[in-house]
Amino acid sequence: MNDKGPFRLLSTREIELLRMQGCFAEDWGRIEVAEGFDPASVRNSHFSGSVRLGRFAGSVRLPGGFEKPSGVYNAVVSNCTIGDDTRISNIGVHIANYDLAERVCIENVATMQTNPGATFGNGVEISVLNEAGGREILLFDRLSAQFAYLMCLHRYRPKLIERLRGIAREYVDSIRADRGQVGTGASICSAEEIIDVRIGPFATVNHTSSLRNGTILSSEEAPTTIGVKVIAEDFIVAESSSVTGGAMLSKVFVGQGCQIGRQYSAENSAFFANCEAFHGEACSVFAGPYTVTHHKSTLLIAGLFSFYNAGSGTNESNHMYKLGPAHEGKLLRGTKTGSFSYLMWPCRVGPFSVVLGKHNTTFDTGDFPFSHLEARSDGRCAMIPGFHLTTVGTVRDEAKWPRRDRRKGAAKRDAISFEVFSPYVIGKMIKASRHLKELQDATDRSVEEVAVGGALVKRLLLRTSQKYYRTGIEMYLLEKVVQRIEASLDDPAGDGEGAPASAGDAVYSEDWVDVAGQLMPRKRLVDLEDALETGSVATLDAFDAAIANILKHYRHDEWIWVKKAYEQVFGVSPVDLTGEQACEAARMLLKVRSKFLNLVTADAQKEFDESSRLGYGQDGEAGDVERDFRQVRGLYEENQFVLEMKSSIDRLHRRIERIEQAIGQRQGTERIHL
């Protein structure tokens, strides 16, 4: 930005030239120009108030590669600073109270204006999760999923909420300004109105209808796009995101790497990292990282989601025409809802579960991960706990989420733990297993089904579900211990790169929590909240640093949790193993992991079975079914995912052989310290 000068007043000759080129100023004495200013680049324009014009020597490069000369053409400009090599052209009403940086292009815009005391979407309160209010998030342009989560969900700590709001308010006050900004290299083309909107560097605003009271965060490495016919008010859109295709946003936060478009409409909602929302509608939604809804007639309302996939026609109810829309629902991470599934709030669904059908009763299965929740004909929920542990979709998800992180640039505002298997989920599985065992022991064989958190579980399946959970628990714990064994064998002294990291100041909690995509021991969260309440964490920087520190300690915290859980499950501490115990753990991992992968590939195989071929070979003869299917879907044996699963079984065999060899070569009764 060239607003610090040196600027000078126009010469009489320059004013004369500008007048001859169709320019008018209410007071030429308030028009200043940069050194090297050339009046030839300013034509047919009207200036009012204080205006500073940069040096217009170069050209601006537009999306698509076109270049146009910088300068001011056919514009009404009031109280603006226009940076070097910026182009302003065809401004219908005016552009007022803006500081435009270098190489900005603004063309065919009707109105662009900042009003006094604008906060650019900062300070707007949005009623997420509970449409009736009481869980408002205060928007600001450094809002992270974790900050929002605490502000929204931990209302049982009023002092904490007061502190968080104080931090946010202080930041909002620092943003308040009488002039808006457009960052270097931003391009704004064909917009009807842009009022009180701050636009970051290298952002593209293209054919947008109306933007009011908002911030578009953007940077050269993480540019943001606002596209055709978007209408947005009271909003913040973060870096690397795109809001396009006639999307309508009102009181909405769009985090980094999100894609919102194809006529999606949202109000009172927050979307955090890498969400995708097309066609449907969101109302009072807390969309944690990787919330995905792609289809028409999908209404997400008054819900908490993350790593979520909404099938077409997914719908929820948050009131029953009684005391208003006061109910809320929580689908814990990794949940999927099938086509035309319906949930009646209040309701809570455990991590990585699949919901099918129309559920006319409420239930809480939050502590039963990987469950199958299907509505019966009477609307009650039939649950098979753990059923989806070995479904191919879950395994694919774990691989795809990190690959689909669209956030560019160094600053990633939301902390994300991508793990499917973690102390958070495995802890729930251990508890669920225990609960199912108690139910199994206490239930007579004459009983057909038992109620679990309002859902119904067939008594016969109580044992089956325990088997599912046992597979997951053992596989996770053994994998973690075997990884440590491998690291220890690679670096027995424990001082190299391959050595296990020291637990150091690791924190243990039996219960882990999922704070809007970030997993942590519950104690870490409580400690942070205590620190916020006492004021030892009192700024946004301190909050972000605390969150980053928790993320940094994930592996350490995880390991001390694994140690305790391993001892609890296997009856032996994994800290100090004999060679035989280490080999035994490795062999057990091979067995349980191979079984898991085989079950997953068997699930994948169902996608190639006879029933999957229904309708193939259209208009052909019998043999064409197979030929058509093969052309379209390929062979099971050649499927990339299946090959990867088989290859991971081979890799696991090699790992275990290597461990056994390494332990076999060790001296005497030397123990392995993990």
Add this chain to the structure above:
Amino acid sequence: MSDVERRVREVVARTLKIDPGRIEDRSRFVEDLGAESIQSVELVAAFEEEFDIEMDEEEALDVKTVGKAVEFIQRYV
């Protein structure tokens, strides 16, 4: 018909809610008897309870027909 075979057919009929007369040794659970994946899980659970055994999930994957189920269960009982 052996005792195991008779009980297997009873369990299949009860779990899949089908006429026992439709069940033959060569009947395939999915294609012929219409067992969906959840019903397949329920079948395994029902066999386990009926015969007081624990079936290996991986091995159970290969049991595609009633006759194979009888053979499989006979190994456990």
